[in-house]
Amino acid sequence: MALFEAHHLQKRFGDQVVLEDITMSFEANRLSGIMGPNGAGKTTCFNVLTGRYRPSRGKVLFDGEDITGLPPRTIARKGIARSFQTMNLFDEFTALDNAILALPEVRAKGFNVFHDLAANSEAQDRAAQVLARVGLHGREHVQASDMAYGERRALEIGIAVAADPRLLFLDEPTAGLGSDATAGLAELIQELRRSTTIVVIEHDMRFLFGLADFIYVVHWGQVIAEGAPDLLQQNEWVQNSSLGAIRTIGESELA
Amino acid sequence: MSVAQSDKAGGLRRWVSLPILFSFAVFGTMPLWIETVGLYQYIGLEIVIWVIFALGFNLLLGYTGLPSFGHGAFLGIGAYAFGVTQFHVVDNLWLSLLGAILVTALLGGVTALFISHRRGIYYALMTIAFGQIFFFIAGKWTSVTGGEDGLLNIQRLPVELGVVSLDIDDVRALAWFAFACYAVIVILLWRLVNSPFGKTLKAIKQNESRVSFLGYNVVLLKWAAFTISCGVAGLAGALFAMAQQGAYIQIMSLQWSGTIVLITLIGGGFVSFWGPVVGVILYFVARDVLGAYTETWLLWFGLMFMIVVMFKPDGVAGIWVDLGKRLKREPAPKPATLPAE
């Protein structure tokens, strides 16, 4: 059984059906990708998978357990973390504090008013380690709002990583990044995948084809194709669809 | 293994800070010098009481970012509960205080059940509605609250300390007692905002949905912040009832609740723990000093407030914080506390 499975998810807003019928499964210790053109329902799909929206129909299983419709905090406590496409940081906090708050051991002390966070060197060390992992070494004490765009992107991922998740969802991590930064991000994700199961949403196909073990293509609220990147190249549907461009980009990249 | 220096210092530093000691030095000696600076004992007492209230309120407003426009109601509930306990239950100071705190926290907790899943203007609106309901009940429930006349003859009960019993009937003595309450509350609140709980409240203010995606129970945290601030309001209300020797409905009005928000923010509650303290002092001194020259001092205070919001929205404490930043210039990034490998 896969670590995470979604069966026949449907999502409607009023009379508008955004997700028709989505079935996906993400194997443990793999990097899976979800791609599709803008407006294809990728982000809605992600929001349903991570508990922000309740699906109108269908089931979500994590490690065999039904987590459909659970609130985000419960899903987070089960070991699923996510980053956001639009930056979702604690702007008034330093990078270190952003990461500290995400640590499960700090969360466990939630109502312990005798605990002094400023004196908790273990938590600080753990958070600093996470920041170093996402390339923010030496930037621990900079306020999030004072950071450069790329750094904020890294911190966005850092917060999700600090939660020490079993499954990490990344929502368009390359959004707004230049090619150098994108290459750096690919390296970071390569490093993260060694210890974590990851699902990435992207519209940057070159980026995703270079990283993923398995890819779902979402269009018109449905999964229109799925498979390993090299197999997906051959898929007739993908070639004929508006995503046919993948082929040329993908081939040159993977050749 | 690395151990941060502050770990050892723990102990006392965990509970008090330099500004707290400074505030003790000021408020603790205030009854001694307040008359020599041209003010009078009662205003000192009022300031300390409102500081207690505003510090508790700022846990909600400044730290959690929840604009309650009905908080005056809980101050009033504390005052009535204090009177009712001493009249009908037991005329012991400690038990009456406890009664005031518990009743206020309880009613606050029930109110919070209805509003804690909300935020922003909806939150403000719901707190207005609840504040008005309590205001209305206090006005109509004459047998308990005295209605429009107020609950009169509330006693300044003596402080029983086992062997000795201290009389606080005199304003100056009551001011010392209020200071003692302030000392306890400020230490507790300071501890609270520096615990993971306080940090999470601050995070909720900045980005509520992210906090819930990190696995925190946001609604419960918001509920707790409201209830705690109501408990503090209950204590302040009890002290206010003693100061006024009665409990009156005016402090529960919408106008007062709004003024409390104004006081907290003009001092800089959004950026500093001490903002509400500055705001309260500013308000009461302005009332007395401006009030001595002009009947319409509230007009000038309102204008001052508008100017602060327009040009320095972080309030007086914001100016202080900016000054501090400028003096320190760009703080050199501290070496990260990475474990030695």
Place this chain on the structure above:
Amino acid sequence: MDLLYSLIPHLLNSIALGLLFALVALGFMLIIGVMEVINLAHGSFFALGAYFALAVIAPDGGLPFEFMQPFYDLPDWPRYIIALFVAPVFVALAGMVLELCLRRTYGADPLYGLLLTFGAALVIEELIREVWGSSEYYLPVPRDISGGFIAGDLIYSTYRIYAAVFACGMIGLLWLFLNRTPYGAVIKAGAHDSEMVRALGYNLSRLRLLVFGFGCALAGIAGIIMAPIWGIRPVVGVDAVIPAFIVIVLGGVGSFWGAVSAGLMVGLVVGMTAAFATDWSLLSMYLLLLLVVTFRARGLAGKASVLER
């Protein structure tokens, strides 16, 4: 049957009240729609409208008597109608001054806009006390629309029927303005798309200035109409702005007919409790709010809005 029959005057009064609440709420909503500002001073403009009208109509209304005397010799209708036009214009001007102050808070936390308008409410109320004092005034109205008449066995208040008809007319005109004029369309598109407003060739700052003034003027007009019913006091604005708030939450931001129907609902609840359980009239609308909002988190219309930020 008799009971139902005797309800009719109360029903009419409630409808008049509800339509005026709706009028205040609609002005409030226009401001939220275009500026995303919760105007806590809205009630103050309501009060200002009443005071300005008082100053124009009544010899004891604050203007120098000698200067105004020829005007006061006019018959009551022309005086009243002039007041009905002049007072809202001055209210709009006062609103525009506030909008200029508000500009510094655009783009910041919406709480700051809220606070600035709260400060403004304080200032306006104190200014009113300074000029007119704290005592209560009554706004004289033309004899034709004051007093009451008897139909069947029941006494009806002529003025309240006039108020209901007037408010209906205003709401109708407002609807026509918003739906049948290009400027109305831009206002409806509002803040959701400031880019679009610019692309259509409208000056956003001027639009904001005008809409804020216009919204305040609507409150001022409602204040004039309400004045003979409620009396004129410095704090009268609070009695108007709170129901308007509640109307907005019940009806949903951005819904014109939502606001009108919620206004009628609040008017009925307040009016009926005032008639049969006077003590409860203050409380009833809050209970209505809690009831509706507890079961329908976003009010009757159920749309997400700026109120939740």
